[in-house]
Amino acid sequence: MATLVRARGVAGTSGGGDVATMVDVARLAGVSVKTVSNVVNGYPHIRATTRDRVLGAISELGYEVNITARSLRSGRTGMIGLAVPELAQSYFAELADEVLAAARVQGVEVLISPTGYTREGELAALAGPRRRLIDGLLFSPVAMEAADASLLELDFPVVLLGEQIFSPAIDHVTMRNVEGARAATELLLDLGRRRIAVLGAPHENARGTSILRFEGYRQAFEARHLDLDPRLVAWTDHGWHRVNGAQAIAAVLDSGAEPDGVVAFNDALAIGAMHELQVRGLRVPEDVAVVGFDDTDDARYTLPSLTTVDPGRPEIARVAVDLLCKRIGGEGAPAEPVLHLAQMRVVERGSTPHRR
Amino acid sequence: MATLVRARGVAGTSGGGDVATMVDVARLAGVSVKTVSNVVNGYPHIRATTRDRVLGAISELGYEVNITARSLRSGRTGMIGLAVPELAQSYFAELADEVLAAARVQGVEVLISPTGYTREGELAALAGPRRRLIDGLLFSPVAMEAADASLLELDFPVVLLGEQIFSPAIDHVTMRNVEGARAATELLLDLGRRRIAVLGAPHENARGTSILRFEGYRQAFEARHLDLDPRLVAWTDHGWHRVNGAQAIAAVLDSGAEPDGVVAFNDALAIGAMHELQVRGLRVPEDVAVVGFDDTDDARYTLPSLTTVDPGRPEIARVAVDLLCKRIGGEGAPAEPVLHLAQMRVVERGSTPHRR
DNA sequence: TTGTAGGCGTTATCAT
C-alpha cells in the first residue's frame, strides 16, 4: 500500500532537521537496508565498493544508528548498572571512575544507581523498571541481609563487588579484606604498638566488610598471643564517614583506653580519627600511629599523610567489568562462578613511623 | 494471518521464564492491548472493574513495561546525561549524588559521562551514539573553547552547569563565582592579611571558572585600593587537584613572596596548599590563613578545618534537573534562556582566625 | 469506554 511509504521518503529530500535512518542511507547508496546494517555492524563479506558507497552515504547524511531500535530488536541495551551506596564516599567515586573507564574500553555504557546504604535502596536497584534498562549489574551491597540472597539470582548477570559473600553461585570480584586488615595491624605491632584501637568493628547489624576486616585485626593479635582490649574496639552507628571516625576515636579516648595505634576500616574513618586525635593535642604518629584502608586520594594530603591499605581498586573495576561483559555476551565466560580477590598492599606514609 | 500469532500465544501458556508483554496481559485479562496500555499509563476513563482485571493480570504475570519499546515508539528514553570531568574530584561526586537524587524525584535516569578535562572528551559527550540514549544533557564543560559554542546548539535540550558563559541562548545554572571569590578575599582582608596568594588563577588556556573567581579576588583588592603582587598569583598546569595546590603554593613560597593568606579556587587546591604550608613548618591560620571554594565534605576534616565558600550545590543540582526536565517535556519551561545563580555563603572554620 | 491497525528503526531469516 502507498501508505507504507514514509512522508519524507515521498518528498525525496533528506528531510532538513530530521534524523536520517537506515532507509535513507540505503536509498542514497542504492543498496538494501540489510546491507547498510551489515556495514554498520562490521559484517565481513561485503564488496569494498559497496561498503565505500554506504559509508559515503552515512557521512553525507550524518547518519547514526538508533540505539533504542537496536535494543528493542536485539534484546540488549548495551548498558550495565553500577549500584553503590553513594558517590560522595571517595572510595565509590574513584571506583565509579574506574568502572566507567573499563566500560568505555568494552564499549558499554554505565547507569549508576545510588542505594543510600539502605536495604530498600539496594532491592530497588535489583527490581523495578531500571532492570530493563541494563544487560547486567555490578552490585556493591552493604545493607542487604543474607535472607535476601535469593533475590540476586535474577534472569540477568550480576557481579558482586562488595564483601557480602551471599552465595557461592554468584560472581564476586573483591579485595583481600582479611589479609589487608591483618597486614595493617601487623605493621603497627611491628612498630611496637600494643594498644591498637580498631574503628568500624562489626556490631549486631554487621556488614560483611566489617566482619572480614575485624577478622584480620583479630588474627594479627592472635598470631602473637596478644589479648584484645574491648575498650579499643569501636563500631560506628551510621556508616563509615569522617564524622563517624572522629566520634569513634573520641569514645575510645573517653573510655580512658589510651591507644598508641589506630586501625580504621576505611580512609574516611581514619581521617576523622586523625582530626580528633590532633584536636585533642595528641601527635600522629608519635603518640598514636594511624592506618586506613582503601588508598583513596584523600589519604595522600592529610597531615601527616595517611598510611593505608591499597585494595587494588583499578583491578577490581577492570576484572568486574570484563567478567560481566563476558557473562552478558555468553562467550569466554568461565563455567563456574568466579571469586576474584585483587592484589593488596600496604602503602606506608607519614601517619606511621618508619619501620627499621 | 495465522503467522501473526506468536508461538507462545499458540501454546496458551504463560511461557515459563519468558517475559510477559502487554499482549499476554491483555489476553489474560480478556481485554485489548490498548486497554492495558491505558491502565499502565494512568489514562483516566477506564471502568473500575476493567482496571482491576488488568492490574490483576499484571501482577499475576509479573509484567513490567518494556522501556526500550516505549522509547522507540515515543522517541524519548527517559534518561538525561550528566557530563562532568571526573567523579574522583569531590565537588563533582557530590554534585552527581545530588543530581541523581533530583532525577529520582523527576522519575528520570541519569547517564554519567566523565569527560576527563579534555576538549575531545567534552565533544564526545555531545556527539556520538551516547546522544541518542538521552533526552537532554546537564553539561559541565571545562576545556571546550569559545569557538566550540555552536556545538552546544543541538537538537535536544542542554543545561550548562559550568561557568563557561558560551552563549546567552543556552540555559545556565551555576554559582556566584565572582561574589564568592570576592567574599573569600575580603574575609582575609578584614582579618588584616595583605599578602594574599591566589591559587588557580587563569593563564593562557583559561577556564571560565578561573577567570570569574580571579575577577572576584581582583575586585576585593581594587575596592580597597590595594595592589596585587604578581608573585602571589599562581596558576596550575594540570587541573585543580590537591597535588596542584601543593605545587602552586610551593612556587609562591620559593619566590620569596611570604604570603599571610591564601585564596584557593577549590577545596582540593586549598587542602594541598595547607599540607605543603604545614610540611614547611608554617602554622595555619596563625602564619597563613587559608580559604577554599566548594564546601566539599573534605573541607570539614582537615586540620585545621577549612574555611570555604559554599556555592549552593544542592540548589544547582535541583534547579538544573528541574529545568532540563521542563525543557524536555516542553511544558512549564520559560520562553527565554535561564541564567540561574545559586545562593552563596562563606563557611568560616579553623583555617581562618575568628573575625571580631 | 474499548478495539484494530499500523509503524517507530533495527536486526534475523531466508532466499537469490
Add this chain to the structure above:
DNA sequence: ATGATAACGCCTACAA
C-alpha cells in the same frame, strides 16, 4: 554478496 520481509513491544490514530 545482497535483497525482501517479518518481527521486537509499545503507543497513537481512528473506528466502533
